Amino acid sequence: MSATDFPAWSREVAGRMETVLDGLLPSSRIAPARLHDAMRYATLGGGKRVRPMLVFAAGEVSQAEAPRLEIASAAVELIHAYSLVHDDMPCMDDDVLRRGKPTCHVEFDEATALLAGDAMQSLAFQLLAENRLADDPRVQLQMIQLFAVACGSRGMAGGQAIDLDAVGRSLTLPELENMHIHKTGALIRASVLLGARCGRPLDATAMASLDRYAKCVGLAFQVVDDILDEEADSATLGKTPGKDREAGKPTYTSLLGLPDAKKFASDLLADAHEALSAFDARADRLRQLADFIVKRDR
Amino acid sequence: MSATDFPAWSREVAGRMETVLDGLLPSSRIAPARLHDAMRYATLGGGKRVRPMLVFAAGEVSQAEAPRLEIASAAVELIHAYSLVHDDMPCMDDDVLRRGKPTCHVEFDEATALLAGDAMQSLAFQLLAENRLADDPRVQLQMIQLFAVACGSRGMAGGQAIDLDAVGRSLTLPELENMHIHKTGALIRASVLLGARCGRPLDATAMASLDRYAKCVGLAFQVVDDILDEEADSATLGKTPGKDREAGKPTYTSLLGLPDAKKFASDLLADAHEALSAFDARADRLRQLADFIVKRDR
Numbered sequence: 001m002s003a004t005d006f007p008a009w010s011r012e013v014a015g016r017m018e019t020v021l022d023g024l025l026p027s028s029r030i031a032p033a034r035l036h037d038a039m040r041y042a043t044l045g046g047g048k049r050v051r052p053m054l055v056f057a058a059g060e061v062s063q064a065e066a067p068r069l070e071i072a073s074a075a076v077e078l079i080h081a082y083s084l085v086h087d088d089m090p091c092m093d094d095d096v097l098r099r100g101k102p103t104c105h106v107e108f109d110e111a112t113a114l115l116a117g118d119a120m121q122s123l124a125f126q127l128l129a130e131n132r133l134a135d136d137p138r139v140q141l142q143m144i145q146l147f148a149v150a151c152g153s154r155g156m157a158g159g160q161a162i163d164l165d166a167v168g169r170s171l172t173l174p175e176l177e178n179m180h181i182h183k184t185g186a187l188i189r190a191s192v193l194l195g196a197r198c199g200r201p202l203d204a205t206a207m208a209s210l211d212r213y214a215k216c217v218g219l220a221f222q223v224v225d226d227i228l229d230e231e232a233d234s235a236t237l238g239k240t241p242g243k244d245r246e247a248g249k250p251t252y253t254s255l256l257g258l259p260d261a262k263k264f265a266s267d268l269l270a271d272a273h274e275a276l277s278a279f280d281a282r283a284d285r286l287r288q289l290a291d292f293i294v295k296r297d298r
Numbered sequence: 299m300s301a302t303d304f305p306a307w308s309r310e311v312a313g314r315m316e317t318v319l320d321g322l323l324p325s326s327r328i329a330p331a332r333l334h335d336a337m338r339y340a341t342l343g344g345g346k347r348v349r350p351m352l353v354f355a356a357g358e359v360s361q362a363e364a365p366r367l368e369i370a371s372a373a374v375e376l377i378h379a380y381s382l383v384h385d386d387m388p389c390m391d392d393d394v395l396r397r398g399k400p401t402c403h404v405e406f407d408e409a410t411a412l413l414a415g416d417a418m419q420s421l422a423f424q425l426l427a428e429n430r431l432a433d434d435p436r437v438q439l440q441m442i443q444l445f446a447v448a449c450g451s452r453g454m455a456g457g458q459a460i461d462l463d464a465v466g467r468s469l470t471l472p473e474l475e476n477m478h479i480h481k482t483g484a485l486i487r488a489s490v491l492l493g494a495r496c497g498r499p500l501d502a503t504a505m506a507s508l509d510r511y512a513k514c515v516g517l518a519f520q521v522v523d524d525i526l527d528e529e530a531d532s533a534t535l536g537k538t539p540g541k542d543r544e545a546g547k548p549t550y551t552s553l554l555g556l557p558d559a560k561k562f563a564s565d566l567l568a569d570a571h572e573a574l575s576a577f578d579a580r581a582d583r584l585r586q587l588a589d590f591i592v593k594r595d596r
């Protein structure tokens with residue numbers, strides 16, 4: 001597929017992910033049916049699938065095979081989706097709308113949403129262990145380890161805890177950055193590193209460059225989220241807009257103002273491109289994806 | 299240590315687990331401190347450590363090295379402890395007392411308890427991936443896979459979902475058994491199989507025998523739990539007694555009556571011993587442990 005054809009590629013990845021996740025999630029006909037229904041509801045039929053796109057784009061750099069990238073993408077997307085289910089619960093953000101649909105605990109009930117999230121996390125690790133992702137099984141163990149760290153208290157879950165502590169407080173820019181590096185950045189970074197490790201071994205310099213790219217893109221993603229949250233209305237966004245600001249949560253727009261937040265996003269985009277400067281055309285998808293993440297409108 | 303010295307052995311395993319978990323859990327001095335505090339609160343300083351005992355006892359059969367068994371035990375215990383944290387939350391069992399202390403969401407808050415449980419699950423998988431557990435890394439991947447299945451929607455989390463559906467309904471004995479095979483049985487089974495796989499390879503017949511032992515012990519554990527819940531008072535049990543009955547949850551004692559429930563537990567104990575009949579003295583700890591699980595008073 002031509003490198004210029006990014007919209008078609010991104011649609012193809014999103015469509016493929018729907019099929020892959022549909023096949024990997026337990027059927028609603030298997031007991032416990034309501035739990036499996038909730039897991040499917042929370043995972044299928046929506047989402048931008050940005051993390052799978054990052055997995056697939058990074059996999060192009062190392063020429064990874066598609067079946068491996070599908071599994072890695074599914075694991076990442078299951079973790080992302082479970083984090084949204086738990087994050088939307090009344091004891092956390094108490095949100096009722098997600099991807100234009102009622103949130104999982106509204107559609108089902110809180111207990112089912114809690115367990116669905118728990119089981120989605122287990123399923124992600126199951127997928128990474130039961131499918132061949134690397135020629136060397138020791139590399140695969142390292143992949144599971146980096147993924148687990150990205151999910152845990154020093155990754156995504158830790159970022160959500162930092163977020164909880166930040167409500168109603170005024171954060172400095174480094175504090176806000178630290179929150180997002182964990183809350184969304186850790187899983188975005190894991191997406192890029194997992195995708196790359198599904199293929200041929202890359203040297204330490206190349207991996208460090210991909211890591212730097214992922215950090216820039218991860219942070220840019222959040223800055224743009226804040227900008228869209230400030231600017232968009234509910235219909236475009238598919239979730240309740242302006243909610244963070246109303247909840248007294250610090251955002252890039254509340255801290256920097258809209259113009260400087262936009263400038264920051266564009267600086268991060270430039271850094272992301274700079275990080276890829278030593279790569280050839282195999283990194284073009286990553287380049288396009290960085291552009292897409294910063295220039296998206298939802 | 300002499301095989302007759304079971305009380306000393308079980309105290310040693312429990313004491314060792316406290317030290318091991320203390321060392322593996324992130325320090326409360328590391329950010330996010332409140333999350334790490336909650337993870338430590340929920341994991342340390344209590345519990346019977348039955349699952350670690352099963353890991354260590356099964357490891358004796360395959361002559362597994364202690365450091366491997368410590369890691370496998372820690373992973374199992376983290377999953378068990380996280381499941382209690384989530385299970386105690388208001389949207390689930392809404393319990394305020396656990397191991398004689400306020401439950402995690404009472405001591406901290408619901409959001410922190412939710413995230414602590416999530417991060418404890420991630421940490422369990424991290425431990426299984428980052429430490430050497432088997433000579434062959436492919437075996438280690440299989441161990442992570444079986445562990446993930448035991449945690450997920452067709453294991454422990456699924457059992458909790460079946461439990462939710464059962465409240466206020468009258469279950470048949472096979473339905474009650476199905477619930478417990480998942481809710482507590484899956485992780486008990488994983489404890490035995492993981493412990494055994496940490497050591498020398500056992501043949502398929504031996505593994506099947508251990509699996510049968512684990513199924514009997516897992517079910518017996520729950521039957522005895524129901525008996526203790528019916529008979530004990532709060533001070534002995536360390537948790538709110540009679541709660542399941544009051545909540546309209548089916549139990550072995552409500553279904554069979556106390557005398558037949560006790561008979562059932564003793565039949566399961568006999569089956570557990572029968573499953574080990576082909577093993578030599580290396581299985582003595584498993585034998586003693588089955589006796590302990592059925593004859594315990596808390």
